[in-house]
Amino acid sequence: MNRYSTYPDTKLLLLLKDNDSQAFAEIYARYCQDIFNYAIVLVKIPEMAKDLVQDVFIKIWEARGKIEIEKSFRNYLFRVCHNRAYDIQKEIAQNRHLREQLINYYEPVIExxxxxxxxxxxxxxxxxxxxxxxxxxxxxxxxxxxxxxxxxxxxxxxxxxxxxxxxxxxxxxxxxxxxxxxxxxxxxxxxxxxxxxxx
Structure with a gap:
């Protein structure tokens, strides 16, 4: 068994601040599905939801030395996801191809x-x-x-x-x-x- 999987989030975050890539891998494995499920609700398009998940975890890695969690790390991830989704929603509004994908998601073709x-x-x-x-x-x-x-x-x-x-x-x-x-x-x-x- 991977010992990292037994660590609480607080310990993983401390290791992450020390540039521990295995701690980061465990955080990703632990939360990537939850973040994807949330992302698909926000942006609807599966491909964009996958990109959003990657954006969230890239941001976590890049900001690893500055992350301060007062309560729930899971909630912190959701907040990062939500903020990034807002930018994506603006991108969808300005991109015809993305609008069409979103339109197709919402309603089936009408016969x-x-x-x-x-x-x-x-x-x-x-x-x-x-x-x-x-x-x-x-x-x-x-x-x-x-x-x-x-x-x-x-x-x-x-x-x-x-x-x-x-x-x-x-x-x-x-x-x-x-x-x-x-x-x-x-x-x-x-x-x-x-x-x-x-x-």
Missing amino acids: PEALSQEGDTPYGRLMQQALNSLTPQRRRIYEMCKHDNKSYEEVARELNISPNTVKNHMSNTLSFLRDYLKEHKKLTPILIWLLQKIF
Whole structure:
């Protein structure tokens, strides 16, 4: 058994101040999972939570000679994590790619089929806006298939086009609607959350 694992935090910190790397390794092993669990709550994105954990322990190593703990070392680590997470949240707010990762974390992709019957609700109105953005022919094909429950063959006969053309229109329309709903439904609540965190 590694004797360091039996030491209380107070002794590990004293050893850490003397540049004992094994004491640091024990502190990391003892608390890295707790800090990760806290980090994922704060920043949501797993990759960023892992980076946050590394940042916390790098800071602990770099400040090892100056650390003064009055009560709980675990709570001290959480405070360091929280402070660093605040900087990361500002970074997310300013980085489109990171915002998109955060948006994807919060809500799954919305399927247009799930919203097509929503009517006068925020989701239903959003679906209507998306449909209004379609070309007249694509919207007609979509409504014939989804609202009138017609097969591709039936739509093709009525519009005098091939079933394969109907299929391609539907595939492109559903892809467009998913992207539209994903972008417009998710942005507002997430940006509000980010602004609250920053200001």
